[in-house]
Amino acid sequence: MARQINVVLEGSESVFDFSKVDRFKLYGKRQRIVLDDDGNRCEKAELSDDGAAIIRSGMSMQAHFDESGEWVEHGRMVGLDEEGNAVDKVPSTLGVGQELELATPEELSQNEMVSVYHLSEVDCDTALLELLAKGNIYRFPFNYRADYCAETAFLLSNKEGVFVLVTKDASPQWCQLDTVAVEDFSQESDADDELDFEMF
Amino acid sequence: MRKLHLTNPKQRDATVGMAPVKSDIRPHLGLPGEKLEYRRYIGAAESGLHESLVAKLGEDYGQALVDGDPEIDVEYVGQRITRSDRIYLSHGGQVLHHAPEELELILAPDGTERERRPPKVVIANVNEDVPARWTGKKIPKGDVVRRFVLTRTVALQHVDGLTFDFLYGMAKELHESGTMMLMGGGESGKEPLILIPNGSPYRGLLEGRIDGERYMLLLHLSNMELKLPKKAEE
Structure with missing residues (x-):
């Protein structure tokens, strides 16, 4: 059975099927390709820094190693907090009723967007749908698969339907007269900027 | 520091700082009390790739891997990858030694090619x-979050006393109106x-909050509307 999103508002549970919505599904995308002298598509690869190896797709791997250089199996690793202490695993929330809490647009707008799902009603409390149609936004914990930190999801609706926006909590800083802007942007990735956008 | 040049409601312009709003620190994977190092390394030589193994051993080569490790080339496997350069291989697998021709494919949402053109x-x-520019078009915050997916957010920051007043004034106006500015x-x-x-176009929505003498001015960037794909509508 497909996994579902279950939410609870004032004791009434609603069950939804869900499907991911992304930019490609809405607008398509732009993709750059490279051609060789004969007009055939080239393959992207890497040349190692010593020039000794051409690394094609499927040839590289990645892993964690301990201080003695031994490979550490992924399954042995656990979630650690900032101080290096192990944290409890958070189970998947799919199929398990999650309590809804009323949220504000500001709580949603300040968080970092992760993914967007469109919901299809399976067994739904009509009172919830009415409140969503009035403009209410609800927050609930969301964890697609078990890991060490649940995301925060927001349930809302518009004329297109009911959506869940999955986000990571963020805490933007207040600015005061005596604070100085000194952020270092050297690590910021602009990889997404290669993608196309045709909504305009 | 990255800068942003923008205007206020009076169309006065100034250049201020901007910083990405990133998520709070989350747990990372590791072992308690141990320092781990993340490495990239070569896991297979070209002779260990699927196509090479099929050519050498036939489609059903699983048992051969167990019996003799033919996919392991000790000359390469395990070699650490530190820095590397991007290269392109021709259709025949040869390294290209000159700048190749680039094309841009426009793909429809169903994955079909709509157009092929030189890159713009x-x-x-x-x-x-x-x-x-401050367009004057205010949208209630609740409408914004129901209409747009706010893909990225940057926080605007003053760089001196004058730009503090400039940004605080905008934050105050937006805070009091409960709206975002396009x-x-x-x-x-x-x-x-x-x-x-060569960046993507984003709809920019400015959100302001104040708390006493403090302000928060967030420029939300959206490249996606909150709607259903056409396929699902039909």
Whole structure:
């Protein structure tokens, strides 16, 4: 059975099927390709820094190693907090009723967007749908698969339907007269900027 | 520090700092009390790739891997990858030694090719000369989050006392109206914002909050509407 999103508002549970919505599904995308002298598509690869190896797709791997250089199996690793202490695993929330809490647009707008799902009603409390149609936004914990930190999801609706926006909590800083802007942007990735956008 | 040139409601312009709003620190994977190092390494030589193994051993080569490790080339496997350069291989697998021809494919949402064209150079439409403009179009915050997916957010920061007043004034106006302001790029001041050369256009929505003498001015960038794909509508 497909996994579902279950939410609870004032004791009434609603069950939804869900499907991911992304930019490609809405607008398509732009993709750059490279051609060789004969007009055939080239393959992207890497040349190692010593020039000794051409690394094609499927040839590289990645892993964690301990201080003695031994490979550490992924399954042995656990979630650690900032101080290096192990944290409890958070189970998947799919199929398990999650309590809804009323949220504000500001709580949603300040968080970092992760993914967007469109919901299809399976067994739904009509009172919830009415409140969503009035403009209410609800927050609930969301964890697609078990890991060490649940995301925060927001349930809302518009004329297109009911959506869940999955986000990571963020805490933007207040600015005061005596604070100085000194952020270092050297690590910021602009990889997404290669993608196309045709909504305009 | 990255800068943003923008105008306020009076169309006065200034250049301020901007910083990405990133998520709070989350747990990372590791072992308690141990220092682990993440490495990239070569896991298979070309002779260990599927196509090579099929050519050498036939489609059903699983048992051969167990019996003799033919996929392991000790000359390469395990070699650490530190830095590397991107290269392109021709259709025949040869390294290209000159700049190749690039094309841009436009793919429809169903994955079919809609157009094939030379890559277009996109010029940033917000820069030292052209500010991001306060369009005057206010949208209630609740409507914004139900209409747009706010893909990225940057926090605007003052760089001196004058720009503190400049940004605080905008934050106050937006805070009190409970709205976000649509910001426009380009000479017309109505285009979606393109903040870097060859960057994607984003709808820019400015949100302001104040708390006493403190302010928060967030520029939300959206490249996606909250709607259903056409396929699902039909």
